[in-house]
Amino acid sequence: METSDTHNQRIAKMTFSSVYPLLLAKVEKKGRTKEELHQVIKWLTGFDDKKLQQLIDEKATYETFFRQASLNPNAHLITGVICGYRVEEIKNPLTQQARYLDKLVDELAKGRKMEKILRG
Structure with missing residues (x-):
């Protein structure tokens, strides 16, 4: 699925510290x-707590966040719809990675078992 350049740039420029x-x-609400x-x-990213906090600080x-990440080799197994897009069909790699994170957080909030969320 094609997303607009404007949409992709907006995601790239969002700060992880504002989204976190x-x-x-x-997830806590649920x-x-x-x-x-x-x-x-x-x-998803390979970041430990220290690295995660460093990126927040x-x-x-998002562009920097995902550029520094070591994306899990099983990330391609994340499928489904998030924000109106099928994550497996998103062409822009950064937008797809951001939506992978959104999808995993949605699954966590919906009470899905951790082994299923982590595609284990």
Whole structure:
């Protein structure tokens, strides 16, 4: 699925530090924990808590955030619709990676079992 250049640029310029509190609030509102959120982020990106905090403190953009990530080799197994787009059909790699994270957080918030979220 094609996303517009404007849409892709908006995602690239968003700071992870501005999105992180929203992700955390979303999962905590549904009874999940910060540790579970970090486990999902670590699985997708390879970041440990220290690196994650560093990126938040630096106000890293999504572009920087995902450029520094070591994307999980099983990330391609993340499928489904998020924000009106099928994640497996998104052509722009950065937009797709951002939507992978959104999809995993949605699954966590919906109470899906961790082994299923982590494609285990």
